[in-house]
Amino acid sequence: MDFLELSGKYVVVFGLANKKSVACAIAQVLTLAGARLIQVVRSEERAATARRLFPESLVFCCDVAEEANILRVRDEIAAVLNGSRIDGLAHAIAFANYAGGIRPFHATAKADFLQAMDISCFSFISIANHFRDLLAPTASVLTISISTTRMAAENYGYMAPIKAALESSLCFLAKSFSGFSEVRFNAVCPGLLKTSASAGIPGYIDSYLFAEKATLRKRALSTMEAANAAAFLLSPRSSGITGQCLVVDAGMGMNYFDREIVNGANR
Template identity: 75%
Template sequence: MDFPEALGNKKNEKVNWMDFLRLEGKKIVIFGLANRKSVACAIGKVLAEAGAEVIHVVRSEERAKACRKLFPDSPVFCCDVEEEENIIRVRDEIADQVGGPLAGIVHSIAFANYSEGMQPFHGTVKKDFLQAVNISCFSFISIANHFKELLAPDASLVTISISTTRMAAENYGYMAPVKAALDSSLCFLTKSFSAFSQVRFNAVGPSLLKTSASAGIPGYIDSYLFAEQAIPRKKALETIEAANTAAFLLSERSSGITGQTIVVDAGMGSNYFDHALINKVVS
């Protein structure tokens, strides 16, 4: 059978490439939608287009109202993951109202509170750092633990990291070490869950994105514009590109990938010596 016949040989037949993901009817929970610019929102749209049954978990009732407008067909629950009992509560609510098994969970949550303003890294405030670790990293571990009985045996859990934690971007502050902890948790979760399941844990590591959350980072626009020029195509990474990768990792098509952070940076990490950037510095 040649390639066209494999796809269907009817004249002008439209091939639905989203069928490739095989997500039709599968239940996937997404934590972290804040607004229409959120990575979580983009992932939700891709999954909905693929036919998945998307369940959203947001931080507050205000965000729940916005989420229901964006996803009128999706159940929406509230959970502030800073308190572990809230994760247990929302798990019970989802179990009662939606049921399982869950084919996947998306963790798109990050928070940093610079209570004393931006400080040099060595001046990081302990309580701010620990709060960021709790919300941005430990919540992923906690969600995995408390939702394990609802997961399908081969479920996929995906979190949103960053393209590199080895670059000292001063305006990103202590969040890179927090994301490094999140990245490290992937292999440990994979190992511990392997004792009783084939559940996979991966992360999408995008370069700079144009989101509402990133807009609050001091000097982010300048960094974003630099990143755009450092990307070989001279076009910034789009949120949908990160979302597409997340959808792939949630699907059975990525069954051979676990414990990994998949970098999605449109080639930026290999192009720092771009001749145009060099010329601007030395001219």
């Protein structure tokens, strides 16, 4: 049974870097669901990885830091579609420069903040805009955020406000697209995941281990669990959901006063 109703439908996934990427897990679920997968990656090196992992998918390169690249890849994909439409589009792109280590938030460098905003947030808006004529009238567009942007994790730093801006853009995109379509915009907001990108965040391992203790089940969230939620939101089965952030954190956000954690802190 094709429960997700994605079989044979074109879905574009931006952001695969390697086999540990959220984008890779989403692509795996979509492939199992029978979707016709189109992947967009940043470089030729990542394109080689994508083709190795998903030999049946179409792969294109696009560094979203340059808007001209988004226009180019849109035209390249349009040529392949040959009149067909995209039913789902996933944006799993984020970048922050942590090369300088952990800094107080007030010491955030302007260039770092603006670069991260451009790549991690504005690229989502730009892709939606430039791909609008390739999207089916009832297409689903998805991005990846974090479980909460209202907690000041010092090592995550300025990326939380940028993710907050990304989440805020959902309702504005959904509203502006409603003037000519039923295209939906949503976000999956997972707890801490074991990805190569997160490994670049200073002190991430300690945060990850704490998050595992804070989950109700005492077992870390898997990337595939976030991907399963993403596939649902990309599918027609979620047709009544738009402008929303779906938190996938195995209960971490409701369990800060876990007895084990409290007792450990008070010893």
